[in-house]
Amino acid sequence: MRIAVGGFLHESGTFVDTPTTWEDFARTGAWPGACEGEAMLATLAGLNLGLPAFVEEARGHEIVPVAWAMAQPAGPVTAAAFARMCDTLVAGYRAARADIVFVELHGAMVAEGHDDAEGELLRRIRAAVGPDVPVVGTLDLHANMSTRMVEATNLLSAYRTYPHVDWGDTGRRVAHWLDRVRTWGPRPARAFRRIPFLVPVTAGCTLISPTRELYATLEAIEAETGVHLSFTPGFPPADIADCGPAVFGYGAEETTVAAAVDRLAAAVVAAEPAYAAQRVVPVAEAVATAIALSRNARRPIVLADTQDNPGAAAPSNTTGIIAELLRQDARDAIVGILHDPASARAAHAAGLGARLDTAIGGGLAGPGQAPQPGPWTVTALSDGSFEGTAPMLRSKTVEMGPTAIVRQGGVEVLLASIRQQPIHRETFSHLGVDPRARRIVALKSSVHFRAGFQEIAEEVITCAAPGTNLADPADFDFRKLPAHIRRRPMAP
Ligand SMILES: [Zn+2]
Numbered sequence: 438m439r440i441a442v443g444g445f446l447h448e449s450g451t452f453v454d455t456p457t458t459w460e461d462f463a464r465t466g467a468w469p470g471a472c473e474g475e476a477m478l479a480t481l482a483g484l485n486l487g488l489p490a491f492v493e494e495a496r497g498h499e500i501v502p503v504a505w506a507m508a509q510p511a512g513p514v515t516a517a518a519f520a521r522m523c524d525t526l527v528a529g530y531r532a533a534r535a536d537i538v539f540v541e542l543h544g545a546m547v548a549e550g551h552d553d554a555e556g557e558l559l560r561r562i563r564a565a566v567g568p569d570v571p572v573v574g575t576l577d578l579h580a581n582m583s584t585r586m587v588e589a590t591n592l593l594s595a596y597r598t599y600p601h602v603d604w605g606d607t608g609r610r611v612a613h614w615l616d617r618v619r620t621w622g623p624r625p626a627r628a629f630r631r632i633p634f635l636v637p638v639t640a641g642c643t644l645i646s647p648t649r650e651l652y653a654t655l656e657a658i659e660a661e662t663g664v665h666l667s668f669t670p671g672f673p674p675a676d677i678a679d680c681g682p683a684v685f686g687y688g689a690e691e692t693t694v695a696a697a698v699d700r701l702a703a704a705v706v707a708a709e710p711a712y713a714a715q716r717v718v719p720v721a722e723a724v725a726t727a728i729a730l731s732r733n734a735r736r737p738i739v740l741a742d743t744q745d746n747p748g749a750a751a752p753s754n755t756t757g758i759i760a761e762l763l764r765q766d767a768r769d770a771i772v773g774i775l776h777d778p779a780s781a782r783a784a785h786a787a788g789l790g791a792r793l794d795t796a797i798g799g800g801l802a803g804p805g806q807a808p809q810p811g812p813w814t815v816t817a818l819s820d821g822s823f824e825g826t827a828p829m830l831r832s833k834t835v836e837m838g839p840t841a842i843v844r845q846g847g848v849e850v851l852l853a854s855i856r857q858q859p860i861h862r863e864t865f866s867h868l869g870v871d872p873r874a875r876r877i878v879a880l881k882s883s884v885h886f887r888a889g890f891q892e893i894a895e896e897v898i899t900c901a902a903p904g905t906n907l908a909d910p911a912d913f914d915f916r917k918l919p920a921h922i923r924r925r926p927m928a929p
Contacts, residue, residue, distance in 0.1 A: 438498045438499065438535075438536040438537060439498070439499045439501060439533070439534070439535045439536050439537075440495055440498050440499065440500055440501065440535055440536065440537045440538075440539055441501040441502075441503055441529065441530050441533035441535035441537070441538050441539065442488055442491065442492060442500060442501070442502055442503060442539045442540075442541075443488075443502075443503035443504050443505055443526050443529060443530065443539070443540055443541070444486075444487065444488050444504075444505040444506070444507070444540060444541030444542065445504075445505070445506055445507075445522050445523070445526060445540070445541075445542060445546075445558060446506070446507040446508075446541060446542060446543040446546070446577070447462075447507065447508055447510070447514055447543055447545075447546040447554075448510040448543050448545045448546070448577065448579060448672055448748075448749070448750065449510070449511070449512060449513045449514060449545060449546050449547035449548075449554070449675060449750065450510060450511065450512060450672075450674040450675060450749060450750030450751075450905075450906070451512070451513060451547055451674070451675050451676045451677065452674050452676065452905060452913060452914075453511055453512040453674075453750045453751070453752075453905060454512060454802070455511045455512045455752070456511070456512045456513060456514070456515050456549075457508050457509075457511045457512060457513065457514045457515065457518065458515050458517075458518055459471075459515070459517065459518040459521055461508035461509065461511065461518075462506040462507065462508045462518060462522065463506075465507065465508055465509055465855075468484070468486070468507055469481060469484075470506075471504070471505070471506035471522075472504070472505055472506075473502070473503070473504040473505075473525070473529075474502050474503075474504075475502055477502045477503075477504060477505050478492065478500070478502045481505060484605075485602070485604050485605040485828070485829060486541065486604050486605060486608070487541040487574075487575035487604050487605070487607050487608035487611075488505055488539070488541045488575075488608060489605070489608070490604070490605035490606070490607075490608035490609045490612075491539055491541075491575070491608035491609065491611055491612050492608075493609075494608065494609040494612035494613065495539075495612045495615070501529075501533040501535055503525070503526055503529030503530060503533065504522070504525045504526055504529055505541065506522050507543075509747060509856055509857065510747065510748055510749060510750040511750050512750065513547040513548055513549055514546060514547070514548040514549070514554065515548070515549055516548065516549040516550055518548075519548035519549070519550075519551065519554060523557075523558050523561060526540070526558070526562065527558075527561045527562055527565045528565075530562055530565055530566055531565040531566065535566075535570065536570065536571075537570065537571050537572075537573065537615065537618075538562060538566055538570055538571070538572045538573070539573055539574055539611065540558075540559075540562065540572065540573075540574040541574060541575050541608070542555050542558075542574055542575065542576055542577075542580075542593075543555070543576065543577040543579070543580065544576040544577050544579070544580020544581065544582060544586070544593075544595070544669065545577065545579050545580055545581045545671075545672035545675060547675060547677060552677040552678065552679070552917070553583045553585055553586070553677065553678075553679055555580075555583075555586050556583045556585030556586045556589070556679075557585075559572065559585070559586055559589035559590060560585060560589055562589070563589045563590075568623055568624075569623045570623075571591035571592070571615075571618050571619065571623070572589065572590045572591055573590065573591055573592040573593070573594075573611050573614075573615070573618060574590065574592075574593050574594075574611065575593070575594055575595070575596075575604075575607045575608055575611055576593050576594065576595040576596070576607075576667065576669065577595065577596055577601065577669075578595055578596040578597070578598070578599050578601065578641065578643075578669055578670060579599075579638075579641070579669070579670070579671065579672040580595055580669040580671070580672070580683075581669075581671050581672050581675055581677060581679045581680050581681065581683075582629065582669050582671075582679065582683040582685060583679040584629050587627050587629045587685050588627065590687075591618050591621065591623075591625055591687065592611060592614055592618050592625075592665055592687050593667065593685075593687075594607055594610050594611050594614070594665065594667055595607070595667035595668070595669050597643065597652045597655070597656075597668075598643050598652075599641050599642050599643045599648070599670075599884050599885075600642075600644075600829060600860075600884055600885045600886075600887050600888035601829060601885070602828045602829055602888060604829070614665055617663070617665075617689075618687075620689065621687070621688065621689050625687050625688065625689070626687070626688050626689060626690050626691040626693070626694040626695075627685070627686070627687055627694065628685060628686050628691075628694045628695045628697075628698035628699075629683060629684075629685040629698070630683065630684045630685070630698055630699065630702040631681065631682075631683050631922075632681060632682035632683060632684065632702065632705050632706060633706070633921060633922055633923060634681075634682075634709055634712075634922065634923035634924075634925065634926050634927070634928065635671065635673045635680070635681050635682070635910040635911075635922065635923065635924055635925060635926075636670040636671060636673070636681075636682050636712055636910075636926065637673065637712075637715070637717070637908055637909060637910055637925065637926075638672070638673060638743065638746075638749055638883045638884070638906070638908075639715070639717060639741070639743050639883050639884060639899050639908060640670075640712050640715045640926075641670040641884070642884045642887065644887060644891065646711060647708035647711035647712060648670065648708075650708075651668060651701075651704055651705055651708060652668065654701060654704045655667075655668050655701055658697050658700050658701055659697070662688070662693055662696070662697040663688060663689070663693075664686045664687070664688035664693060664694050664697035664698070665686055665687045665688065666684070666685075666686045666697060666698065666701055667684070667685055667686070668682070668683075668684050668701060668705060669682060669683050669684075669685075670682045671683065672749070673910035673913065674749060674750060674905075674906060674907070674910075674913060676913065676914070676915050676916055676917050676918065677917055677918075678917050678918070678919060680915070680917075680918050680922075681918070681922050682705065684698055684701045684702040684705060685698060686698045686701075709926045709927055710926070710927060712926035712927075713925070713926035713927035717743065717899050717900065717901045717908040717909070718898055718899065718900045718901065719900070719901055720742075720757055720758055720761050720900050720901060720902035720903075721761055721765075722900075723740055723898045723900030723901075724740070724758070724761045724762055724765050724767065724877075724900075725765060726738075726898060727740055727767070727877045727898060728765055728767055728768075728877070730895065730896060731769075731876035731877055731895075734876070734895040734896070735895065736873065736893055736894060736895040737872060737873065737875050737876060737877060737878045737893060737894060737895060738876065738877050738878075738894070738895055738896050738898065739877075739878050739879075739880060739886070739890050739891075739893075739894040739896070739897045739898070740758065740877060740878070740879040740880070740898050740900050741880055741882055741883060741884075741886060741897060741898070741899040741900065742755075742757075742758045742772075742879055742880065742881045742882070742900060742902055742904070743882070743883040743899055743900070743901065743904075743906060743908050744804075744805070744901050744902055744903065744904030744905065744906050744907060744908055745757075745758075745805060745881045745902065745904035745905075745906065746858065746881055746882050746883040746904075746906050747774075747776065747856050747857060747858055747881060748858045748882060748883065748885055749883060749906040750905075750906065751881075751904050751905045751906040752776060752801055752803075752856070752905070753774060753775065753776040753856050753857075753858075753881045754775055754776045754777055754798045754799060754800070754801065754806075755798065755799065755804070755805030755806065755881075755902060755903060755904045756797070756798040756799050756805060756806075756807060756808065756809040757804075757805045757902030757903045757904070758772060758879050758900070758902040759772050759775075759797075759798065759809045759848060759850055760807075760809055761902065762847075762848045762877070762879065763809075763845060763846055763848050766846065766847065767847050767848055767876075767877055768847035768876060769847060769874075769875050769876040769877065770847055770848045770849070770875065770876060770877035770878075770879065771842075771848075771849040771850070771851065771865065771870065771872065771875045771877070771878055771879070772848065772849070772850045772851065772879040772880075772881075773850070773851030773853075773859050773864060773865065773879075773880060773881070774837065774851055774853045774856075774857060774858070774859050774864065774880075774881055775797065775798050775850050775851060775852050775853070775881070776853060776854075776855075776856040777797055777798050777852045777853075778838065778839070778853075778854040780793070780795065780797045780798070780841070780843070780852050781838070781839045781840060781841050781852040781853060781854045782839060782854070783795060784813075784815045784818065784841035784843055784852060785818055785839050785841060787815055788815065788818075789815055789816070789817070789818055790814065790815060790816075791814070791815050792811075792812050792813070792814055792815075793811050793812065793813040793814075793815060793843060794811045794812050795811055795813075796808030796809055796810045796811060797809050797811070797813065797843065797850060797852060798850075803905055804903035804904055804905065805902060805903035805904045809850075811845070812845065813843035813844065813845050813850075814843060814844050814845070815841055815842075815843055816842045816843065816844045816849065817841065817842040817868040817869055817870060818839075818840070818841050818842075818868075819839075819840045819841075819867060819868050820838075820839060820840070821835075821836060821837030821838045821839060821840035821853055821854065821855065822834060822835070822836055822837070822867075823835055823861070823863045823864070823867035824863065825860065825861030825863050825864075825889075826861060826862070826863060826889070827860045827861045827862070827888040827889030828888055829860055829885065829888050835857075835861065835863070835864070836855055837853035837854060837855050837857065837864075838853060838854025838855040839854045840852065840853045840854065840868065842865075842868055842870060849870070849875075851864070851865060851868070858880075858881065858882045858885050858886065859880045859881065859882055859886055859889075859890075860882070860885050860886060860888050860889050861889045862889050862890065862893065864889075865878075872890070872893065873893050878890065878894075883899070883906070909925055910924055910925055911924035911925040911928055
């Protein structure tokens with residue numbers, strides 16, 4: 438068989454002012470920049486991503502590489518960037534004259550003019566290749582699914598882990614299901630159910646209840662029925678009509694598919710009280726608890742500064758947690774990653790051991806943006822390039838650009854020039870700072886940090902310092918979300 442492969446991934450937050458431009462796709466820090474054709478296969482080979490894993494698993498088939506691009510989560514994709522990548526993909530898939538089309542997507546992209554950006558892309562791909570060519574692909578667990586996306590495709594499979602360690606497994610799973618997809622014919626049975634409440638991002642973690650058990654249920658129903666199932670808890674900071682959790686499936690026969698999807702959807706709905714019971718701790722209380730616990734802990738207390746998680750499109754430059762650690766006189770605490778290219782540059786210019794009198798962080802509009810005043814002492818410097826070992830994007834060199842650690846009192850702050858989440862312990866250790874040797878490690882991340890830091894943590898406390906990635910989805914000012922979707926679990 439001839440299989441055309443490509444990808445276009447973005448998680449867009451509509452409450453964020455920074456648009457995502459073509460430049461953001463062309464050059465990223467945490468994964469390769471936009472690529473096309475044979476060079477794309479060479480660039481992505483071996484990475485823990487959907488496309489290369491699918492290609493590896495589909496060995497023996499003829500692969501036609503089209504194009505792939507992904508950018509850090511931020512505001513909606515500009516009309517120009519969306520048009521450019523859609524045109525490249527659609528033209529490539531059309532020219533490939535393939536037997537199967539594979540596309541790696543996120544599922545929560547919003548573009549200027551297209552709230553359901555993947556729905557629009559898939560509609561165009563379907564129109565280009567015709568009704569009889571199976572269109573299959575992978576999705577992030579944070580997809581905000583639409584009926585359009587399901588109806589335009591023969592199989593979409595979402596990740597089943599958060600932290601996402603299964604990008605590659607999801608690509609391999611799609612390859613394994615290809616034979617069944619072909620037996621289902623050009624119009625497989627499909628079902629899509631929306632869940633009537635939003636799930637906070639931090640509650641979607643698959644290492645904890647109830648999400649952990651829901652994925653076990655998914656796999657049990659799938660094994661029993663032969664219906665391919667996905668549960669996407671959704672990406673709340675997006676004011677679009679399709680925002681929120683969904684369950685969907687593909688299979689051979691309508692009633693079986695509908696029944697399997699209904700069973701899984703019922704399990705998710707039954708977990709609503711368990712979702713409601715999860716708590717994000719206000720920052721002052723979280724820091725006080727961390728300081729108290731750290732006195733007798735053998736390992737660091739990890740604070741997750743979820744409201745400034747760049748993985749959910751936040752700027753990663755807020756200062757609330759730094760200010761609180763200083764105010765409570767925390768000892769042996771380190772905070773990262775603060776996205777502040779100017780301060781990182783100033784630290785490099787000043788040199789190791791030098792004093793910086795300038796404030797760090799903040800400076801934009803919005804909550805948590807008061808810069809944190811100096812003086813700071815420069816304690817470590819690097820070019821921000823290291824090999825990360827956490828099981829996400831394995832074997833990838835991470836680029837943070839010019840990077841520095843500065844200290845004030847008992848609090849160190851890691852300043853980087855390229856915005857990204859701390860996923861790997863090497864984020865700190867490549868600068869000579871072993872995070873295991875700190876009492877408190879505060880990370881600007883909601884859940885992905887657990888891939889590298891859970892195993893060294895005495896305890897993880899998810900906390901809410903001022904920021905844009907509101908931990909409680911009910912705090913967002915939704916205009917387009919349908920009225921029947923509860924803004925938080927168990928909300929009236
Ligand atoms: Zn995700």
